[in-house]
Amino acid sequence: xxxxxxxxxxAAPAGTRxxxxxxxxxxxxxxxxxxxxxxxxxxxxxxxxxxxxxxNTVLGGTLAAxxxxxxxxxxxxxxDAIMNRTKNRPLVTGEIQPREALVVAAVIETLAFxxxxxxxxxxxxxxxxxxxxxxxxxxxxxxxRTSTQNIVIGGAAGAAPVLIxxxxxxxxxxxxxxxxxxxxxxxxPPHFWALAIKYEDDYSAxxxxxxxxxxxHRSTAIQMTAYSVVVWALTLAFWVVADMGWIYLLVAxxxxxxxTGGAVRLMTLTDRQQQQSESLRYFAxxxxxxxxxxxxxxxxxxIGWGI
Amino acid sequence: xxVSTICAPARLEYETANRLKHExxxxxxxTTLWCNSENQLVSSATQWRRGRRxxxxxxxxxTSEMEMERRNCRTNRGSDRRTTR
Numbered sequence: 001x002x003x004x005x006x007x008x009x010x011a012a013p014a015g016t017r018x019x020x021x022x023x024x025x026x027x028x029x030x031x032x033x034x035x036x037x038x039x040x041x042x043x044x045x046x047x048x049x050x051x052x053x054x055x056n057t058v059l060g061g062t063l064a065a066x067x068x069x070x071x072x073x074x075x076x077x078x079x080d081a082i083m084n085r086t087k088n089r090p091l092v093t094g095e096i097q098p099r100e101a102l103v104v105a106a107v108i109e110t111l112a113f114x115x116x117x118x119x120x121x122x123x124x125x126x127x128x129x130x131x132x133x134x135x136x137x138x139x140x141x142x143x144x145r146t147s148t149q150n151i152v153i154g155g156a157a158g159a160a161p162v163l164i165x166x167x168x169x170x171x172x173x174x175x176x177x178x179x180x181x182x183x184x185x186x187x188x189p190p191h192f193w194a195l196a197i198k199y200e201d202d203y204s205a206x207x208x209x210x211x212x213x214x215x216x217h218r219s220t221a222i223q224m225t226a227y228s229v230v231v232w233a234l235t236l237a238f239w240v241v242a243d244m245g246w247i248y249l250l251v252a253x254x255x256x257x258x259x260t261g262g263a264v265r266l267m268t269l270t271d272r273q274q275q276q277s278e279s280l281r282y283f284a285x286x287x288x289x290x291x292x293x294x295x296x297x298x299x300x301x302x303i304g305w306g307i
Numbered sequence: 308x309x310v311s312t313i314c315a316p317a318r319l320e321y322e323t324a325n326r327l328k329h330e331x332x333x334x335x336x337x338t339t340l341w342c343n344s345e346n347q348l349v350s351s352a353t354q355w356r357r358g359r360r361x362x363x364x365x366x367x368x369x370t371s372e373m374e375m376e377r378r379n380c381r382t383n384r385g386s387d388r389r390t391t392r
Contacts, residue, residue: 146349207359209352 020090024073024101025066025108033065033161034058035291039298040165040180043242046301049169057124057168060116061161064128067109068157071136074101076144083202116164123167131160148211151196155188156181176242183234184290190224190231190263191286197266197279217275221267228263232256235293244300251296255289 037058041049073080073091077098080086090096096104109132116125139154147153159181166177189211196203196210197217203210212220235252238244262282269275 143348146352148351148355149348207356209355214351214355 016095020093020095021104023090024070024096024104026069026073027066029069030062030065032287032290033158034061036180036184036294037061037161037165039294040162040177041169042298042301043176043244044166044169044174048302053120053168056115056119057165060112060120060124060128061164063108063112063115064132064164065161067105067107067112068132068135070101070105070108071132072140074098074105075136075140079145079206079208082206083199085199085202116168120168121171123171123173124164127160127164127167127173131157131164134160145208148209148214150210151192152189155185155192158188159184176238179234179238179241183231183238183293186227186230186234187286187290189227190259191283191290193220193224194266194279194283194286196220198276198283200276217269217272218267221263221269221275225260225263225267228256228260232260244297245304246300247303248296248300251292255293258285259289 038054041054041057073089076086077089077091080089081092086092091098091101109129112132113125113129116128135154135157139150139157143150143153162180162184163173163177166180167173193211197212197220200210200212203213211223232252235256236249239249239252262285266275266278266282269278
């Protein structure tokens with residue numbers, strides 16, 4: 001094993017190897033997860049929490065999400081090789097060996113648990129590792145290849161960072177945190193199905209029963225619209241429950257109109273190519289939607305109630 | 308010997324049997340609920356996959372299958388070599 005590792009290490013330049021290991025953790029997804037963590041901490045604190053707590057929570061969260069993503073890539077390496085979108089992932093190209101990926105994933109996840117426990121609190125550590133277990137076992141191993149509801153249920157793992165952010169400050173999980181969890185949970189299906197519409201052929205080739213592949217575009221777009229309305233309602237409920245200010249309310253209202261409007265537009269399109277290009281636009285917007293919503297959350301708390 | 312001491316073992320036996328019966332019913336109900344939910348969850352994907360199979364669309368080769376093929380291939384190569392010799 002050591003000899004083989006040494007051979008691989010000498011075969012590939014160090015920079016390439018490092019890049020491959022970073023890619024193994026899916027940094028773009030981690031980025032999106034963390035966008036929700038810090039603003040949630042600001043709301044929980046009703047101001048700016050200590051910088052060290054923020055750094056430690058973000059670092060622990062990054063490690064936990066990175067470990068979960070590495071496990072996911074290890075398990076999905078067979079279908080990743082078939083899909084155009086994922087065929088350049090390091091486990092498919094051979095830059096990383098499957099066993100290395102598994103070891104790295106386990107080490108990162110353990111480190112995340114210890115880090116969060118020592119520097120944040122036990123509840124946050126348990127939530128982070130619980131989310132990883134859910135993502136790997138419930139989503140990746142069980143539902144992804146067997147159910148059209150895969151991303152709906154699996155979305156719970158992606159919504160966990162708000163609970164971790166909240167618990168890192170309060171050492172508990174309150175109603176406000178649960179509503180934010182709901183916002184991300186119901187935001188995930190429209191966000192991910194938009195991508196699945198675009199890469200429908202990929203999923204079909206890999207035999208993965210994503211909603212647009214099994215039920216078709218129109219049925220998916222109808223469900224996306226329904227979920228976007230729920231997201232909208234929950235963002236407004238959060239305004240009441242968390243006693244937020246006008247900055248947040250105005251942004252949430254505007255984003256809700258745009259998010260639901262986009263889904264409705266997708267529902268009315270009939271041409272496949274148009275649907276696919278529009279869905280990619282909607283996917284990009286869904287990321288902007290979440291980022292702006294949480295930025296508004298933070299701004300509202302930091303700027304105050306002035307309006 | 309009082310009435311209560313005579314009744315106590317019988318009552319305990321009755322209560323244990325009753326509790327076990329309730330537990331069995333509960334476990335049965337949970338199992339049924341779980342199986343139904345799981346069926347519901349995977350039914351449309353299963354139908355879709357069956358349709359694809361019937362339509363003759365190739366099934367994805369899973370990692371384990373690929374590894375098995377590779378192993379078979381290696382074994383065959385070995386036997387070929389032996390035959391040529």
